[in-house]
Amino acid sequence: MSPSVCLQEMIRVIRGARTQGEERGVIQRECAAIRAQFRQADNGGRSHNLAKLLYVHMLGYPAHFGQMECVRLIASSKYSEKRIGYLGAMMLLDEKQDASLLITNSIKNDLSHSSQHVQSLALCTLACMGSAEMCRDLAPEIERLLKASNSYIKKKAALCAVHIVRKIPELGEMFTPSAHSLLSEKNHGVLHGAVILITELCERNPDNLKQFRKSVPELVQIMKNLVTSGYSPEHNVAGISDPFLQVRILRLLRILGRNNDAASDAMNDLLAQVATNTDSSKTAGSAVLYETVLTIMDIRSESGLRVLAVNILGRFLLNNDRNIRYISMTSLQKIVQTDHTAVQRHRGTIVDCLKDQDASVKRYAPSQRWHIDTILHVLVTAGGDVRDETVPNLIQLITAASELHCYTVHKLYRALISDIVQQSLVQVACWCIGEYGDLLLKGECEEITPMQVTEDDVLDALETVLQSHMSTPTSRGFALTAIMKLSTRITNNVDRIRSVVSIYGSCIDVELQQRAVEYNALFKKYDHMRAAVLERMPVIDRNSSGQTNGDPSVEPMKEFNQPKPVQGVLIQEPANQVCDLLDLLGDSNPPLLVTNDHTSTAPNSTNSTSSNVQDNLLDLLGGLEPTPAPSVTVFEKGGLSLKLQCDQQTETSTTVTFTASNSTQSDITGFNLQAAVPKSVQLQMKAPSGDLIPAQGCGTVTQTVLLSYTNKANLKMRVRLSYSSQGTACQDMVQIDSFPSPAWS
C-alpha cells in the first residue's frame, strides 16, 4: 500500500467532520495512533504516518512530537522515507529547535550521495532551514558542489551558497571565485543562481562590488543574447525570453552601475535596447521594463536614457492593467525621493500624467497614507503646476484619514520648515498645522522619527509664511487663520498669537485686515465662543470627484477660510437638503446656506442669532394657546389637501402651521413636507406630527414652521410635498405668496 492512500483516507475522514469539535476528535485519535506507531521500531508505514502528521500540522494542530521521526526518516536509506523526512524537517524543524542540529550529519552525507535527487533533498533543506552553525559546517561541501559537473546540482548549490552568505556574510569570500566562473554557464538555472549569488556578495561587501564590476560586459552580453535571441520554447514567457533571468540581471547591473560612471557607460546601450525592444503587452514584458526603468534611474545614465525611462513610466500610467498603473505610481514616488533633480527636469511629463490620472489613483491607491504621501511629493516637486483643486482635494483626503492626522501634520511641518516656495504645499501645511497643531506638539508619532516641536517653533514657521514676500495673499490668509486656530490648541503662547492678530488688524491687505479684526473680536468680546468657533473641523463630505471650480466640495473650503460663527457650520447639513429648493426659487446666486443672512461682520450676526434663538424659544412656549386664526387651503390634489394657518405674528416673525388631510379611500404614507424661503427670511422647521395621513379624513398631519424676516413684503414660501398614495410615489410643489394673518388687515 503506497503512503498516499493512507494519507488520503485520513484527509477524507477529517474533511467529513461536520463540526470543529468532531474534527478535533478525529485528529486526536489519529495523532494518538501516529504517536504509537512512531514508538514502534522498524515498521513499514513510517512515511505514511509522518505525511499524515504533516497534514494535521497544516490544519494548525501541534506536531512537535514528529520532530525526532523526521530525524530518523532522513537517516533512512530509502528515498521515499528521506523525501518525506526532509519535507517534515522543513516544516517542523527550524533553526530554533535543538533537533535541527541532529540532521547536520545526515545532510552532510547526503550531499555526497550517489543519487542527485538525494543530494537535491539535502541542498534544498539546508537552503530552507539551515542555521548559522549548520552553514558554517557545510559551507566547504557546498563550495565543492559549485564546481560539480552536473548543472542540476550546480544551480541548487548556488542558491544554497546564497543562503549561507545571508547567514554568515564573512563566508562570502569562499564563494567568490566560483560565482565568477558560473557566469559562463549556458544553463539558465545555473546562470540565474549565479546572478543571485553575485548580487548577494556585492550587496554585503564593497570589495566584491569592485571585483564584479569587471563582469559587467559579460552580463551585458548575456542580456543581449536573451533580448535578441529568437523564440526559445524552453524559456519563453509571453514573447519574452526568460523574463526571470532578465530581471535578475538588470537588478545586478543596477547595483554594479550605481555611483560608477564606467560601469554605467558600459550598460547604457543595452538598457536603451531593452527599453525600446521589450514588448510590454503582457505582465512578463512589463516586469522587465519596470526593472529596466529602476536600473536606468539608479545608475549614472545619460539624460536621453532617463527621458526614455520616465516616458515608459508615463505610458504605464495610462495602461489598462491596474497593476501596471500601481507600479508606475510607486516608481514615480521612489524616483522623486531619490532623484529630485532628474524628476524636476521631467516635471512636466510626470505632472501631466498625474493630472490625468488623479481620479484613478484614488480608485486604486492602496492606502490613504500612500495616497497622501504621493500627492505630497507632487506638491513638493511641482507644486506650482498643480491644479487649484489639489489643495482642497488634499485637505479633504487628510481630514478623512483621521488615524493619519498625526503622521500627516508632522510630515507637512517638516516640509514647511525646509521650503516655503511651493504655495499649494504651504497652504495645505498651514491648514493642517492650524487644525492638528496639538498632535504636532505632542512630539510622538509612529512611522516618523521623533522630533521635538515647541509651540514657538510652530508659531515661527507660520509667521515666516505670513511675513515672507514669497507668500501669496491666499497663503498668508491660510497662515493667519492657522495661527488663530492654534490659540485653542496651545497653552503657553496665546499672548503671542494675540499680538500677531492685533498687528495685522492694520494690515494693508484688506483680506488679512478683515480676518485679523474678526479674530481680535474673538479674543475680546467673544472670547467665550472662541473655543467653539475654532473647534476641529468635521470630515468634509465629498459628493463628486471634483473636476471644476464650481464644485460643492470646494465651497466648504471657502466657508472655512472665512470666519463664520459655528452656527453656520452646524446648520449646514439640513440646509443642504433644502438647497435644491432654494435653487428653484430662482435666486441667481449659487446655492447658499439658509443661514447666510448672517453677514460676515461677527458682532452683529451673533447678536441677532442669539436673539432669534431666544425669540424662537419664546414662540414655542407661547404658541401653545390655540388662537383661532383663519386657515387657508394652499394645495389640493387627488384627495390630499394642505391648509396653512399663521399664528404668533410679530413685526419680524410668524409661526405657520401646515395641516395635511386625506379624503381618499386609502392612507397616504411617507408624507414629507419641505419648505424654502428667500434669502432674507429665516426658516425653522419643527418636527411633523407623523408621516401617515389616514384615509377619509380620519386624521391629519401637522407641521409647524417658524419664520423670521426683516421685511414682511418679502415673505414667500415654496413648499414641496412628497408622499405615497395608492401605491404610487408622488411629488408636488406649491408656491405661497401671501400669508393669512389676523394681524394684517
Add this chain to the structure above:
Amino acid sequence: MMRFLLLFSRQGKLRLQKWFLPMTEREKKKIIRDMTTMVLARKPRTCNFLHWRDLKIVYKRYASLYFCCGLEDQDNELLALEVLHRYVELLDKYFGSVCELDIIFNFEKAYFILDEFLMGGEIQETSKQSIAKSIEASDMLQETMEEYMSKPAF
C-alpha cells in the same frame, strides 16, 4: 527574496505554507491570519499588490484558491505575479487540470514541486520542462523504492 508563500481557500483554509525565513509558530500563525484577512477582504477590481509591515504582498486568485507571497523591498512585484503563475502551470501539468482538491489530497506532492521551483526564497529553475523532468525522475525513484519496501531488507 520571497519571505513566504501561502495558498488558502476562499474560506480562509490554509492549503500550503512555505516559509523561507525562520519564524516562530506564533509569528507564522499571525502572518497567516493577517494575510487571509487582508486578501479575502480585497474587492474584485483592485490591484494585486498590498503593503504589510515592511513587505510587499502579491496575491492572485486562481479559481477557489488564493496564492499569496510576501516580498522584500527590492523584489519585482510584476515578476512575482509571473512566479505565482508559473507555479500554477507546474501544478497543472503535473496533476492534469489541477483543482483545489488535488492540492488538498496530494499536498506533499505540491510541496515537492514547489521545492523544485523555488529555493531559499528565490527561483532555482526557469524552464518548465526541466522541472517537470526532475519531478518525474524523483517519482520514479520513489516507485522503485516502494518495491524495495515490500521486500526484506537483505
